[in-house]
Amino acid sequence: MPGTDGFAALVADGGICFGGDYNPEQWSREVWREDARLMREAGVNLVTVGVFSWAMYEPTPGAREFDWLDEVLEVLHGQGIGVDLATPTASPPAWLGVRHPETLPVDADGVRLVAGSRNHFSPASQVYRDAALAITRDLARRYATHPAVRMWHVGNEFGQVCHGDEAAGRFRAWLRDRYGDVDGLNEAWGTAFWSQRYASFDEVLPPRRMPYHPNPTQSLDWRRYSSDLLLGVYREQRDAIRAIDVSRPITTNFMGFFPLVDYTSWADDLDVVADDAYPDPGDPHAPSSSALRQDLMRSLRGGEPWILMEQAAGAVSWRPHNLPKSPARSRLESLQAVARGADGICFFQWRASRAGAERFHSAMLPHAGPETRVHQGIRRLGADLARLRSVTGARVRARVALLWDWSSWWAATEVARPTDRLDPLEQLRAWHRVLWADGVAADVVHPGTDLSRYDAVLVPNLYLMEPADAEALTAAVERGASLVVGPFSGVADANAQVRPGRFPVLLAGLLGVSGEEWAPLPDDGVDLIPSGASPVDGAGPARPRAAVLGELLRADGADVLATFGPGHLEGAPAITRHAPHTGAPDEGSAWYLGTVPDDDTLAAVLRAALDAAGVEPALPGRPGRDTRRTPGDDVEAVRRGDVLFLLNHSGEPARLDVPGNWTDLLTGTPVSDEVTVGPTDAAALLPAEAGHRAPAGLANQGDRQ
Numbered sequence: 108m109p110g111t112d113g114f115a116a117l118v119a120d121g122g123i124c125f126g127g128d129y130n131p132e133q134w135s136r137e138v139w140r141e142d143a144r145l146m147r148e149a150g151v152n153l154v155t156v157g158v159f160s161w162a163m164y165e166p167t168p169g170a171r172e173f174d175w176l177d178e179v180l181e182v183l184h185g186q187g188i189g190v191d192l193a194t195p196t197a198s199p200p201a202w203l204g205v206r207h208p209e210t211l212p213v214d215a216d217g218v219r220l221v222a223g224s225r226n227h228f229s230p231a232s233q234v235y236r237d238a239a240l241a242i243t244r245d246l247a248r249r250y251a252t253h254p255a256v257r258m259w260h261v262g263n264e265f266g267q268v269c270h271g272d273e274a275a276g277r278f279r280a281w282l283r284d285r286y287g288d289v290d291g292l293n294e295a296w297g298t299a300f301w302s303q304r305y306a307s308f309d310e311v312l313p314p315r316r317m318p319y320h321p322n323p324t325q326s327l328d329w330r331r332y333s334s335d336l337l338l339g340v341y342r343e344q345r346d347a348i349r350a351i352d353v354s355r356p357i358t359t360n361f362m363g364f365f366p367l368v369d370y371t372s373w374a375d376d377l378d379v380v381a382d383d384a385y386p387d388p389g390d391p392h393a394p395s396s397s398a399l400r401q402d403l404m405r406s407l408r409g410g411e412p413w414i415l416m417e418q419a420a421g422a423v424s425w426r427p428h429n430l431p432k433s434p435a436r437s438r439l440e441s442l443q444a445v446a447r448g449a450d451g452i453c454f455f456q457w458r459a460s461r462a463g464a465e466r467f468h469s470a471m472l473p474h475a476g477p478e479t480r481v482h483q484g485i486r487r488l489g490a491d492l493a494r495l496r497s498v499t500g501a502r503v504r505a506r507v508a509l510l511w512d513w514s515s516w517w518a519a520t521e522v523a524r525p526t527d528r529l530d531p532l533e534q535l536r537a538w539h540r541v542l543w544a545d546g547v548a549a550d551v552v553h554p555g556t557d558l559s560r561y562d563a564v565l566v567p568n569l570y571l572m573e574p575a576d577a578e579a580l581t582a583a584v585e586r587g588a589s590l591v592v593g594p595f596s597g598v599a600d601a602n603a604q605v606r607p608g609r610f611p612v613l614l615a616g617l618l619g620v621s622g623e624e625w626a627p628l629p630d631d632g633v634d635l636i637p638s639g640a641s642p643v644d645g646a647g648p649a650r651p652r653a654a655v656l657g658e659l660l661r662a663d664g665a666d667v668l669a670t671f672g673p674g675h676l677e678g679a680p681a682i683t684r685h686a687p688h689t690g691a692p693d694e695g696s697a698w699y700l701g702t703v704p705d706d707d708t709l710a711a712v713l714r715a716a717l718d719a720a721g722v723e724p725a726l727p728g729r730p731g732r733d734t735r736r737t738p739g740d741d742v743e744a745v746r747r748g749d750v751l752f753l754l755n756h757s758g759e760p761a762r763l764d765v766p767g768n769w770t771d772l773l774t775g776t777p778v779s780d781e782v783t784v785g786p787t788d789a790a791a792l793l794p795a796e797a798g799h800r801a802p803a804g805l806a807n808q809g810d811r812q
């Protein structure tokens with residue numbers, strides 16, 4: 108894989124990539140020189156250039172004006188700054204839409220959007236795609252051998268959707284490819300319902316504005332198609348570059364759990380995964396949510412290092428009320444990404460824009476210049492990242508898999524379900540938060556992933572399930588893994604048609620429990636009654652409660668750990684554990700949650716399942732449980748390679764026991780047996796002795812692979 112190796116080589120050469128988007132077209136030559144100097148002084152080694160430069164390169168149709176970019180690259184190269192050169196295709200020049208209105212996207216109401224912002228292109232437009240390819244090729248031809256160019260960046264945050272006629276044509280072709288003939292489509296979409304039957308593909312439309320609920324499978328396929336269409340646009344540009352430059356890595360920037368693109372199906376087409384993340388400083392769950400998306404980014408390419416491509420140095424400007432982010436917090440968020448596998452820490456953007464919609468967005472270099480808290484914080488971060496060079500390339504080894512599937516998320520969030528309060532992403536976040544608080548590393552993987560390396564498989568919600576998915580989960584339990592499955596899983600097949608029978612139909616035998624009714628719960632929830640010696644008993648200070656959704660279940664061999672209290676489901680099992688007796692000698696156990704329990708109860712169930720599988724946290728004992736050693740729950744512990752990162756997200760110092768001798772890479776100081784991590788600060792502990800064996804509980808959390 109030349110491109111992938113290219114990223115590793117880039118990091119081996121210069122250490123952690125550090126920098127940000129740089130938009131020199133907004134500035135004069137004098138400013139370019141000042142910028143390059145300040146970048147070098149701050150430790151910047153990579154900037155993304157040209158993301159929004161199309162109208163500068165091609166001010167009139169067919170023109171090419173690259174001289175200014177030649178100069179920019181020379182200036183940057185002169186200071187040793189590498190360039191991640193972007194194809195400028197996210198924002199076409201205004202003339203393209205004026206001359207070719209079909210290049211502009213059409214929304215679901217039939218409104219054609221206009222130029223004047225950005226992203227005003229239809230990924231279905233052949234004219235747009237040809238123009239995008241032409242400028243991409245010319246850029247690649249001109250700069251493929253330029254010594255400043257270290258990486259390629261295709262477009263920006265792919266996510267455009269078009270409902271216009273050209274898009275309808277491509278949608279029909281995609282459907283023909285998927286179903287072969289229109290009967291296949293009718294079958295898959297269940298068009299006998301509401302007289303939706305199609306006699307020919309020509310009658311099929313994108314889900315535009317309709318009188319009432321759309322066909323859920325039509326919507327699901329539309330989302331699959333839209334993701335595939337954009338992938339096609341990315342690939343065209345990627346291939347055009349690769350035909351000219353055989354070795355430099357090529358990427359594009361993802362957006363975490365972005366609802367319009369299935370990154371699982373994209374990741375193999377990137378040489379390195381890159382993500383743009385803008386956690387809300389006002390969100391108390393931001394640290395754990397960030398950890399989750401970082402785990403996703405790391406997992407998308409099987410644990411390879413990834414790049415945090417964009418983040419804000421301070422406040423963003425696109426929320427209605429933009430809370431600031433302190434330099435300390437910005438630094439901590441960056442170190443968190445490194446701890447969770449990033450080998451690149453970049454920002455949007457280097458210098459704050461004076462004009463345009465982002466004039467109040469923070470930057471590495473604020474309007475007020477370098478003598479500012481924000482810029483000084485950036486310089487400090489640059490120095491920190493240089494000190495962390497030895498972690499580059501190292502892996503986070505997780506023994507827990509969290510299953511996540513974009514199609515299932517899409518299908519589970521279509522209209523007209525028992526409740527729209529059960530959000531698969533919120534469920535994933537709640538489950539992951541337990542692991543995060545306990546310092547248990549987890550990968551976020553697609554159901555098709557090889558699960559054999561995991562000792563626990565957690566399935567917060569997998570609404571769509573196929574036999575192969577159920578077989579993989581069964582095999583995991585037979586191997587000895589703990590499996591925990593959350594509510595409203597295994598409900599439907601890949602066409603989003605409900606599977607008839609007692610649910611979850613494909614897993615009922617493995618789980619030893621089956622259901623017959625989905626019952627959304629009253630707003631104030633219901634009691635959960637622990638039964639027997641259940642981990643649910645005494646899980647938290649309050650009585651266990653269930654919310655959102657309950658299921659009318661029957662235990663068919665599983666132990667009942669909790670039942671529902673008074674209400675529609677009274678007395679029925681709510682939480683179960685099953686030893687399936689498959690005949691496999693070391694089989695594990697299969698747990699089922701037929702509801703959304705309170706956080707303490709969820710944590711008790713997950714911890715019991717992890718204990719059963721022998722999964723240990725990154726620190727001996729669990730900070731979130733009886734052996735808590737910190738004043739708050741906000742100290743994150745994660746191991747990358749040999750290095751134990753401790754990230755204190757709280758406003759209080761945290762004292763932690765860390766048996767053994769270490770060196771804190773961030774301060775260069777030795778640490779023995781205990782360490783105090785300051786508020787909004789971090790430690791990166793490297794075992795002091797060569798060949799050091801980590802104490803029990805640390806041993807299996809990290810590996811250099």
Ligand code: GAL
Pocket residue numbers: 263264383385417423424425455465468
């Ligand atoms: C990103 C985008 C950048 C910039 C940034 C502001 O979504 O890629 O170009 O707009 O947001 O937060």
